[in-house]
Amino acid sequence: MENKLDTNTSSGLREVDLIIKNAYIATVNSSNQIFKNGSIVIDQSKILRVGLDSSNYRAKRTIDARGALVHPGFIDNHVHLNYHGLRWLTRDGSGWNEALPLHMKYMEIVNQESEYMSSMLAMLEMVKNGTTAFLESGGIVNTDAAAEAATNIGIRTFLGDAFIRDQDANGVSVSTKDKDKIYNLLGTELARNRDGNGLVQAVISLSGMGKASDDLLLMAKEMADASGVILNMHQSYQENDYIEDNNRLGIPPMVHYDNIGLLDSNCMFAHVNCISDMEVRPILDSKLSIAWCPMASMLFGLGGTIKGKHLELFKNGINISFGCDSANWTSAFDIGEQAFIALLTAREKTGDPSALIAEEILRIATINGSKALRKESEFGSIEIGKRADLVIRKNTLPESLPGFDPLREVMVSSRSKSIDTVIINGDIVVENGYSTKLDEDEFANEFRVFHQKLIANLEKA
Ligand SMILES: [Zn+2]
Structure with missing residues (x-):
């Protein structure tokens, strides 16, 4: 050039x-x-x-x-910035459930430095792969560290409050004291939106996947409505949590959310790999958005690209965007790769070479991402x-x-x-x-030094 x-x-x-x-x-x-x-x-x-x-x-x-x-630029609507230091510390061939304890152990020793370094690497990877905006899924504790990294790398960033949840997957509530703390934390990131021109903005994020009571869900939705932002959460990643939701609620989760008045065009759900026929109508009626993360399913052999209905929902007008998830749940933070995989799986699943074409995966990776963030008037085309x-x-x-x-x-x-x-x-x-923002070789050396320290801290924990 x-x-x-x-x-x-x-x-x-x-x-x-x-x-x-x-x-x-x-x-x-x-x-x-x-x-x-x-x-x-x-x-x-x-x-x-x-x-x-x-x-x-x-x-x-x-x-x-x-x-x-x-x-x-590509838009990544499901990112966990935090786990880049853990990439491939998991045993090759292990399942998602084997990876989780390592990630939870890491969260016990997480600090400003580790969140900054992991964010820097994740963001550098994203911009170099053509991602210009992304949504962090509410897994960064020191959000200022992520915001600082975003400014240093120059990437458009949407943050949410970290780990907002008030019950376990069986519906057992956290203590009243913890509940108060969690409810007070909800929406604190929204202060970032005061500067409408800022590179770092905020949304309302819940952990989701059965970890929110109806009270919390509706409180979060009300806050999102009042602030003109989206409500983002995980939903129906794989069979275990989908069955837990069905057992706890007595009906499929999307039907329940429809019944309580949660579903709306400002809701974005990540994954939705499991879905019953009953849930299709409420999804279509609500015009909600889905962040499809094909590799987060494929790497663990969960079947989301086969059993999920992302393609069918997309063809029926639902706003599907893409997400990479986190370091051990994808090949790289590369939305172009997710898009290519989506194209292949759609054709393979349907036996139809026109199931998804290049022009469509480009739309899903760009304008659909900004629509899901409700920012299509600002960027995405x-x-x-x-x-x-x-x-x-x-x-x-x-x-x-x-x-x-x-x-x-x-x-x-x-x-x-x-x-x-x-x-x-x-x-x-x-x-x-x-x-253009940093010396990549120098950063690689700094990251390796940080990583050695991280491994030592993990061993001590
Ligand atoms: Zn996630």
């Missing part, structure tokens, strides 16, 4: 910060408009113009995309007035040739290998595939 300072000083042209030229632009607008040899004019944090002509502008900087694909959150690919890899269908080349063949430049809020955060 060629970057150059534009020295054109001819008068009458509006000066802007950045123009991307010669791009194959997948706008992901409502008609999936494509501009071949298009340009994107960016000033400060926003997109000023998209189209074939940028001759009315002169830029402080011009990037020549040389015909490569430019698309909106390349349109005038939206934040400049986008990815420029390179098209010189073997996997990018012959260059007949740039969108399919990227989503199916070259995938994260072809990430060249990532722009968030108008700021170039990745250039030539590397972070």
Whole structure:
């Protein structure tokens, strides 16, 4: 990719910060408009113009995309930042239940430093793989450490309060004292939304998966409504918790949530790998969103991509987005990989090669993610007035040739290998595939030192 300072000083042209030229632009607008040899004019944090002509502008900087694909940044709607130091400390071939004790032990020794270092690594991984915004699923205790990392890496971040739960999966309530503490904590992250332009924002998050009483669910929903944010929680990850929900409630969980008036278009549920036919109608009626994490099921052989109904719900208008979950629940924090896996599993499950196509997985990975966050008017597509959150690919890899269908080349063949430049809020955060915000080698060394300390602390705990 060629970057150059534009020295054109001819008068009458509006000066802007950045123009991307010669791009194959997948706008992901409502008609999936494509501009071949298009340009994107960016000033400060926003997109000023998209189209074939940028001759009315002169830029402080011009990037020549040389015909490569430019698309909106990916959005990861289910992330646990906290566990990157634990990656593959689990025994290869072990189940999710074997991984859990290690993760719980880690939470006993967690501190500001470990949450900062894990967040830094997770966020660096995300931006380098083309993710420009993500939702942390309420598992960070020192949220300021995550916010600091987000500012340092330059990634758009949505945080929630950590581990909000008031009962166990059998419905046994926590003590009144703990309940008061938990209820007081709910919504404290919302203070971050006072600066509407801030890179770090907040939503309402519950742990979910049977760990919330109806009182807590409705309290959280009311708070989300009043604050104009979403309510996010885990739901129906695998058979154990799904059966627990059914046993405790006497009916399938989504039917129960519908009965108590919880389900709404500002609810986002992560996973939903288990689902009965009875739950389809309330989901469709409510227009809720789902963060589909295919690998979090596949890595443990849970069957969510086969038995789940993500594809059917998507085809019936439900807003499906993608999530990577956490370090031991995915290959990497790479939404492009989740998208590719989703495409493959959809075709394999249905026997239909048109079950999901590249254009659809790009929409799920971008605009659907922002819709789930209720931020589609701000980012998620390349349109005038939206934040400049986008990815420029390179098209010189073997996997990018012959260059007949740039969108399919990227989503199916070259995938994260072809990430060249990532722009968030108008700021170039990745250039030539590397972070512009830190020395990656230096960070890798720092992380290794931190990791040795972490292992020693885990052994002592
Ligand atoms: Zn999760």
